[in-house]
Amino acid sequence: MTRTETGVDRIAAAFATAKGRAALMPYLMAGFPDIETSVAIATAYAESGADLVELGVPFSDPLADGPVIHAAATDALAAGANLHAVLEAGQRIAELLPVVLMCYANPLFARGPERFAAELAERGISGLIVPDLPLEESAGVLAACDAQQIALVPLVAPTTPDARLNQIGRIARGFVYTVSVTGTTGERAANTPDAGALLARVKARSPVPVALGFGISTGAQAAAAADAGADGVIVGSRLVRAVAEAVQNGSDPASTAASVVVELADALVR
Numbered sequence: 001m002t003r004t005e006t007g008v009d010r011i012a013a014a015f016a017t018a019k020g021r022a023a024l025m026p027y028l029m030a031g032f033p034d035i036e037t038s039v040a041i042a043t044a045y046a047e048s049g050a051d052l053v054e055l056g057v058p059f060s061d062p063l064a065d066g067p068v069i070h071a072a073a074t075d076a077l078a079a080g081a082n083l084h085a086v087l088e089a090g091q092r093i094a095e096l097l098p099v100v101l102m103c104y105a106n107p108l109f110a111r112g113p114e115r116f117a118a119e120l121a122e123r124g125i126s127g128l129i130v131p132d133l134p135l136e137e138s139a140g141v142l143a144a145c146d147a148q149q150i151a152l153v154p155l156v157a158p159t160t161p162d163a164r165l166n167q168i169g170r171i172a173r174g175f176v177y178t179v180s181v182t183g184t185t186g187e188r189a190a191n192t193p194d195a196g197a198l199l200a201r202v203k204a205r206s207p208v209p210v211a212l213g214f215g216i217s218t219g220a221q222a223a224a225a226a227d228a229g230a231d232g233v234i235v236g237s238r239l240v241r242a243v244a245e246a247v248q249n250g251s252d253p254a255s256t257a258a259s260v261v262v263e264l265a266d267a268l269v270r
């Protein structure tokens with residue numbers, strides 16, 4: 001990346017270079033099992049075919065997170081992860097891949113959106129997802145992010161009505177994160193039944209690419225999401241679980257994560 005490339009530009013470029021296939025965006029719990037290992041896992045992601053990384057800030061009360069991701073957040077905090085260390089890790093990871101930070105509203109407002117967005121830009125972090133930031137309260141955060149050209153990525157769900165999708169489309173930066181199911185994060189056995197219809201509804205109202213996440217954990221599910229029209233595919237719990245299992249049985253978390261990302265990336269190539 002060039003020094004002058006903004007976060008918004010870098011995310012656009014990542015989707016554009018993915019071209020005929022969907023961009024692959026693995027999720028990483030920063031600081032799990034510890035900061036250094038999480039940077040090693042991000043490096044493995046980059047080397048295994050990821051196009052972007054969604055970097056999760058561990059938080060004590062993660063309302064949208066399912067059990068696997070919640071447990072990893074608890075462990076990361078117990079291992080000493082804090083926002084400063086996570087942002088430092090994010091800076092290192094941003095040397096390898098565009099980083100979209102996933103951070104709950106509380107730490108963001110504790111710092112203040114202006115200071116927070118300025119720090120992301122300084123560290124080369126490209127985008128920000130705030131799962132508990134309602135549209136109604138997003139104007140100040142959006143202005144702070146726009147001033148730094150940090151992409152504030154909105155979330156939409158199957159229950160989001162068209163009128164609200166129109167509003168969200170107008171404020172979306174980077175991409176729209178489409179949550180495939182109502183509920184929390186986590187692996188699911190089946191593909192989302194009507195992902196195609198949902199994606200079509202969102203894409204018709206979004207000027208930026210549309211990524212699908214929640215319940216995508218296998219190569220087949222990733223390919224199905226891409227076939228259903230997703231411009232990007234986000235995979236979280238499967239990878240966090242693979243890392244947790246590697247830690248449990250003493251194998252290398254980074255190479256374990258790499259093999260999962262290779263499986264997902266291969267499935268997106270046609």
Ligand SMILES: O=P(O)(O)OC[C@@H](O)[C@@H](O)c1c[nH]c2ccccc12
Binds near residue numbers: 056185214217
């Ligand atoms: O775990 P899954 O089902 O693969 O879904 C991705 C998800 O984990 C990741 O994007 C994420 C982690 N925490 C979140 C909070 C809100 C929205 C999304 C997320």
